[in-house]
Amino acid sequence: MRAALFVTCLADSFYPDVGKSVVGVLRALGVEVTFPEGQTCCGQVTFNSGYWADTKAAAKRFIEVFEHEEYVVMPSGSCASMVREQYPQLLDGEPGWADRALSTAARVYEFSEFLVKVVGLEKIHATYHGTATYHTSCHMTRQLQVVDEPLAVLSRVNGLQLVPLRNNQDCCGFGGTFSVKLPEVSAAMADEKLQHMAETKADFVIASDLGCMMHLTGRAARQTHAGATPSSSVTPSSSLTPSASSAPLPMKHVAQVLAEGGLV
Template sequence: MKVSLFITCLADMMYPEVGESVVRLLHKYGCEVDFPELQTCCGQPAFNSGYQDEARVVARQWISAFEHSDYVVSPSGSCTGMIHHYYPDLFRDEPEWKAKAEAIIAKTYEFSQFLVKVLGVTDVGASFAGKVTYHPSCHAMRLLGIRSEPGQLMEHVRGMELVDLPHCEDCCGFGGTFAVKMADMSEAMVCEKAKNVLATGAEVLVGTDMGCLMNIDGRLNKEGKPVRVMHLAQLLEQGGTAR
């Protein structure tokens, strides 16, 4: 099975180790993984800010980079959600590009979704010694309908204590440009999220979107709280002991 990695801007620039974990896991299950060098931002920041013409330019480049891929897999529900839900609208007046967008949507998956739904994998043989809680990102849940897949993967991690996060479906306050435009509201939301994370007593917070994890991690660090954050792919691929 041939898979193209869509790394996303945030992972590429700040968390490349997440992409490395995704690739190693895909290799483990026999996937041949490539990295289209023409890939760019999916266009979400421009789209969310109302710059649709600029977003279309970026989206055309993204489609061109991946249109020949068999599957596209990303460690981000947010960017994958942008492609699935907003590309058809973005190209509603351009039939050729709308058709290309719809074709690529059918083969584009968020990481946990691909493992469970396409590869049929729920137990990767991982082990992890520590107490962990999980934050589900808004876009993965609400745009892609990802609810059970991360839990199915985590429940098979040996030696790990998984504890429920209170009010887990509440937004962390990041939301990309929302955190910039509505800074006070965003801060209030992430403070609430951090409080709920700390209430679990978990040593590690796991998620599927580095934007959310970066935001929550920033708040926890500001409060001096020693909670480690990890992308789900890192948890499944690295294992080891919480630190």
């Protein structure tokens, strides 16, 4: 089995360890991993901002780079949903490109989805002692309809106790360019999400989307380092709001839990 890694912009720039974990886990499970060096952005930012001509150029580039791969795996549900859900619509009616978009999209998988639907859960054996709560990504849930897969993967990790997150269906407030267009609303949504995470008293939070991870850890760090007052009436607990000398919100990608749990 062979899979190409689309590392995503955020993994490339901010979370390289997540990319390394994805590669390590896939290889440990017998998957040959390739990394097409011609890859660029999926185009989600320009798409959300209304620059569709630029997005089409990015989409066509992605298709040219990945259309002959057996599988394409991504550590981010939002990027996977961009390719699977938006590319076919974006390129609909363009001769030659519409069919190529559909064909490529059919082989694109979010990381945990790939483990469940292609690799098989029976191959996953990891051990990670601790209590965690899982943050549900909006793009994975609402567009990809990937809900149970990450939880099924985590259920294969011995020693890991998952506790429920109140209002887990709520958005963290990132939403691509939403956080830039409506920063006050975005920050208030993050504050509420942080409070719900703190209520679980978990050791750390697990997520599948790097945008959510960046947004929530950044918000927690900003509140603490600047001594900021939360933008809403919600006050995040100190258990997930770090001191200036400690790491920001303890948050790990599903791939990191597996890699640190002995799969790499």
